[in-house]
Amino acid sequence: MLRLPAFEYHRPRTVGEALELVDRYGDDAMYVAGGTDLVPNMKHRLFTPGHLVALKGIGELKGIEVKGDHLDIGAGETLSSVAAHPEVRKRFSSLADAAGHVAGPQLRNAGTIGGNVCLDTRCTYYNQTEFWRKALGYCLKKDGTVCHVTKVGKKCVAAHSADTPPALITLDGEVEVRGPGGVRTVSVSDFFVPDGIWNARREPGEIVTRIRVPLPEDGEGDEGELRTGYAKLRQRDSIDFPLLTVAVAGWIAPDGRVRKLRGVVTALGSRPRELTGWDEIAEGELLGDEVVEALAQRAHKQCRPLDNIIVDPDWRRAMVPVYVRRALEPLREAESGAGQAAA
Ligand SMILES: Cc1cc2nc3c(=O)[nH]c(=O)nc-3n(C[C@H](O)[C@H](O)[C@H](O)COP(=O)(O)OP(=O)(O)OC[C@H]3O[C@@H](n4cnc5c(N)ncnc54)[C@H](O)[C@@H]3O)c2cc1C
Ligand code: SF4
Structure with missing residues (x-):
């Protein structure tokens, strides 16, 4: 034990x-x-x-409500309450799905969205017992001088493995951080850095207090209707960390044509990765089979998983287009708006 x-x-x-x-x-x-x-x-x-x-008993870190032009989520809210909250489900189904697919039910009842945003990176050679790590030889991230993944590099490439940040990035979410120096706000997209040892722009003494997501315009506005999707690859569908997570958000005109599209993947490197070149493919287009395939192949080109977590990186790479297609599925459901794509 x-x-x-x-x-x-x-x-x-x-x-x-x-x-x-x-x-x-x-x-x-x-x-x-x-x-x-x-x-x-x-x-x-x-x-x-x-x-x-303990942050658990701090009332200031609680609450989920619409405040002016954004949805405001206390960092101390559990993943279960985020996943079930009617405003989250109604407005940002990808975020609700992401929170609702972290670990298993008991862990979601205890685990918080703040803890998810601040989750430590993971690696096959790091998330092991002291005995195991000592037997192999410690690594750069903890007590050692070498990286067992890259062998030669002087950089830790442990995987960012939290489910909610990709959805938050596609939605232009922000985190409020409080520390001895005061309060600051950082976009979730800028919050992460490509350093597996400490991958966040947060000093250890700082607390993530709130998460804010801007509300979309009404469907007929200039931006179009917001539709979101989320798909997660994992070993067991009941409890595991992601091997790959894809979150997408599309702003769709009343005629079904894409005005703007964003996609973010994670569990590959030390920070979530925004997929590039999607607007060039999709802007002004209907999300038909050809466009979706082009988006999936574009993502495949950009994603090169490392051997940092369990499961063959080549297979994880082959799954990228599959999960991009799945994540995009709710955006194609013209009548129903955002839906459930987590797999
Ligand atoms: C079996 C298993 C499966 C899991 N599967 C998944 C999964 O599929 N996806 C996933 O994303 N996660 C998974 N997790 C990890 C974890 O359950 C979640 O990420 C959860 O959201 C962590 O939140 P917590 O409140 O428990 O964080 P804690 O464990 O309490 O804290 C995590 C880290 O964040 C820091 N921290 C916590 N809150 C704050 C804050 N407000 N401000 C500053 N620092 C803070 C802590 O100091 C610590 O370093 C899994 C865990 C287990 C055990
Ligand atoms: S990526 Fe390398 S340095 Fe980082 S935890 Fe894994 S083995 Fe250690």
Whole structure:
């Protein structure tokens, strides 16, 4: 049985108190929300903080509501509540689907959307017990000097493996971050950097407090009707981390022609990747079979999975066009608008 290292547990009631605690204990403190990722990682001795600062009891991190021109989601909301919330389902079905396909039901009841955005990267050579990692020889991301994936490189390429950020990026979502220096807002697209050791533009002492998604215009507006899709490849359909996630958002004119289209994939490298060249293919077109195929092949050209997570990278690459087609399916359903594409 894997045991947790000893730690002291703190229950602040406000974001200010949480920031003070982490300031007091410095590198020896970490935030914990649902604990669904941090606790297993602590059992593997990937993190051994002497102080855990719980975000669970902080009311300021709760709430999901439409505020002016955006949907405002507290970082402390569980994935289950995000997935089930009527405003999320009605307006951004890809986000609801992404949240609703993280792990399994128990983990979604505990895991939060803030924890999902701040999820540590994953790798076959990293998410292992201390005994396993020591036997092989530690790696760059934790205690070692080599990368077992690239062999020669001095860079960690562990995989960004969180489901909700790709959907948030296609929707132009933003995160609000609070730290000792005050409050700032970062687009989710700029929040991630290609560094598997720490892949976020967030200092360890900063807290993600809110996630905001701009509301789309009404269907007849200049931008067109927003339709979204999401598809996830995983080993078991009930609980696993993604081997590949595709999120798409399209703004469609009343005649069904594409005004704007965005696609983001993840679980390949250390940050989510925006697919490029899609507007050139799809703008002004109907999403017929030929256009969808061209989009799928364009994505295939751009995605080159590494041998960083379990399952053959060549097979994962071959699945890219398959999952792009699946993610685009709800955008083609002219009458019903956004639908369910997660697989
Ligand atoms: C079996 C299993 C399967 C899983 N499958 C998936 C999956 O398919 N897809 C997926 O995306 N995830 C998956 N996960 C990971 C995890 O359950 C989710 O990502 C979840 O959303 C993490 O949220 P949490 O609140 O539990 O985060 P925690 O575990 O509490 O924290 C994760 C990290 O984020 C930091 N953190 C948490 N909240 C904040 C905040 N508000 N501000 C700053 N830092 C913060 C913590 O310090 C920690 O470093 C899986 C986990 C398990 C155990
Ligand atoms: S990608 Fe390399 S450095 Fe990063 S966790 Fe995996 S083996 Fe370690």
